[in-house]
Amino acid sequence: MKIIIVGGGAGGLELATYLGRKLGAKKKAEVLLIDRQPTHLWKPLLHEVAAGSLDSEVDSVSYRAHGHQNGFQFKLGEFCGLDSDRQCIQLAPLLDDEGEEILPQREEPYDQLVLAIGSVSNDFRIPGVADHCRFLDGTAQAKNFHRNLVNRFIQLNRQLKDDPAMKLRVAIVGGGATGVELTAELFNARELFNMYGLEQVTADNLDVTLIEAGPCLVPALSPRVSNAVLEEVKKLGVDVRLNTQVSSAEKGIFHTKDENKIEADILVWAAGIKVPEFITDIEGLETNRLNQILVKPTLQTTVHDNIYAIGDCAGLQLSENKWVPPRAQSAHQMASLVGKNIVKTLQNKPLDEFQYRDHGSLISLSRYTTVGVLMGNLGKGGSINLRGWLARMAYISLYRMHQVALHGWPKAILMVVADRINHIIRPRLKLH
Numbered sequence: 001m002k003i004i005i006v007g008g009g010a011g012g013l014e015l016a017t018y019l020g021r022k023l024g025a026k027k028k029a030e031v032l033l034i035d036r037q038p039t040h041l042w043k044p045l046l047h048e049v050a051a052g053s054l055d056s057e058v059d060s061v062s063y064r065a066h067g068h069q070n071g072f073q074f075k076l077g078e079f080c081g082l083d084s085d086r087q088c089i090q091l092a093p094l095l096d097d098e099g100e101e102i103l104p105q106r107e108e109p110y111d112q113l114v115l116a117i118g119s120v121s122n123d124f125r126i127p128g129v130a131d132h133c134r135f136l137d138g139t140a141q142a143k144n145f146h147r148n149l150v151n152r153f154i155q156l157n158r159q160l161k162d163d164p165a166m167k168l169r170v171a172i173v174g175g176g177a178t179g180v181e182l183t184a185e186l187f188n189a190r191e192l193f194n195m196y197g198l199e200q201v202t203a204d205n206l207d208v209t210l211i212e213a214g215p216c217l218v219p220a221l222s223p224r225v226s227n228a229v230l231e232e233v234k235k236l237g238v239d240v241r242l243n244t245q246v247s248s249a250e251k252g253i254f255h256t257k258d259e260n261k262i263e264a265d266i267l268v269w270a271a272g273i274k275v276p277e278f279i280t281d282i283e284g285l286e287t288n289r290l291n292q293i294l295v296k297p298t299l300q301t302t303v304h305d306n307i308y309a310i311g312d313c314a315g316l317q318l319s320e321n322k323w324v325p326p327r328a329q330s331a332h333q334m335a336s337l338v339g340k341n342i343v344k345t346l347q348n349k350p351l352d353e354f355q356y357r358d359h360g361s362l363i364s365l366s367r368y369t370t371v372g373v374l375m376g377n378l379g380k381g382g383s384i385n386l387r388g389w390l391a392r393m394a395y396i397s398l399y400r401m402h403q404v405a406l407h408g409w410p411k412a413i414l415m416v417v418a419d420r421i422n423h424i425i426r427p428r429l430k431l432h
Contacts, residue, residue: 001029003342004089004110006079008035008063010042011311011331012116014405016072018339025071028346032108034091036078038063041139042402043118044328047178049142051185052149052192052430053366056139058422061406077103079117084284084304089113112306112342115293116335117279119312119326122272122290128249133269136178145268146430149186152265153193153201160200167207171254171262173246174270175212176220177363180229182270183208184365187236192429209239209262211246211254213271220325221361221373224385228371229363236368273326275313288315292323297353299338308341310334316354324356328398332405333357362386362395370395 003023005016016033023029039060041049048054063074081090087110094103120137123129134145152168159166170186172179190206210217210233216226217233217240233240245257254262275291286294286302292315294302299314301307309315311331316324324330333356341351360383362372370391373383386394403412 001111001346002109003029003031003112003114004108005031005033005114005116006035006089007116007118007311007313008033008037008040008074009116009118009311009331010328010402011335012114013040013061013063013066014332014402015114015116015310015335015339017066017070017406018335019342020067020070020072022339022343023071023346024073031072033063033067033072033074034077034079034089034108035063035074036076037139038076039139040066042328042399044177045399046136046139046142047182047185049139050136050145050149050182051189051366052146053185053188053428055426055430056143060139066406075108077106077108079115080105080278082113082282082284082307083107084307087111087113087306110306112308112345114308114310114338114342115313116309116311116331117276117313119273119275119290121269122274123269124272126246126248129246129269132249132251133173133267135269136182148266149189150432153190153198156205157193157198157200160205167205168201168266169207169209169264170266170268171209171211171264172268172270173211173254174268174272175210175214175217175240175242176270177218177361179210179212179268179270180217180233181364181366182268183210183233183238184236184368188366188368189429193431196427196429196431203237206237207239207264208237209241209264211241211244211256211262213243213245215243217242218361218363221363222383222385225361225363225371225373228387229365232365232369232371236365273312279313288323290315298341298351299334299354300351308338310338316356318356324354325358327361328402329359330356332402360384362391362398364392364395 005012019031024031041056041060049056067074077091080092088107091106093101093105121135136142156168194201217229218226246254247257248255279291280287284303293309294315295309299308312326337354360374364370371387373385
């Protein structure tokens, strides 16, 4: 049996690791992971890469090396088509940075296929957003953002010698986790740049405007937690614009529906998600309004039993108005179930159905504080609101559990030790 997993995000890589150990290493099946990038980085960390708090070169996982260690194969490629009758997928030509072809368009046959292609930011087709805003959908975009941020701060430090009133202005659309967490990391970066030699830059020289279309920040959380997040970002000096909808964007300007303008040196779009548009053009897959692939409770697609979808790209309706949320914990839970179900398929056993368990949500405001709620699955009155040091430890543990799923406890513990050493011997900010 040949099992193909398309997408090496949190769910895809965890699934490839599980099946590689369970089946691939024991020669019970061939497990192949396909991704358009050579390395993996946990997506909830991208805002830290963008601000420079995290060096992606240190924390990323090489798919090839990890596959060698865990019994699966890896191929570099971009999924572009599906032939369900012939049971094969199409991969687009692989090009280098100069546009030269490295690999031609090709096909890969499968017996079991898992689509874990993730999501991208939803610009809602608002004019100008795609052309003038920065996004944080992947490591490359986060690294580009960071390079631009470093250059902006260097430029600002020189300009302040002549004009002390100069400011770096950043406008972020989206009051969810990504927008809020990036906001806090920018203020942390400003302080560290000052410490590492850009002495002209002070708190007065960074203006961040956080724009949210709804009436509150992080609307997925309880009003109590949302209010706590609002309180903390305002302490940092953030200009929070609630109930503000963007109607268009041009270079350096967001236009709002109430006919106001928000000017900034850097425009960031972090509002909403959707699955890439091309997925709706693939025959044999049903999708919803976010382009998510509709799946049954077993996480098999509604059309083909030998095709699964997990993570952000999977659409599983829990009730009339509720779907499995696009979170890292959802991808982890889905990967665990699909791994077991594929093994059960080999054993001719009935498949399990997915039961989403909400373990809560946490919002990290860099080194300043962390707020959120844990154990949301306990029902009404059963969740625990956290804030401060304890919440920060819980937030960090989410990433540590991802590392455990990939590497096992012994290696994950060594990674914690290595991180502590790096914290001592390396700069606290990526400066280039």
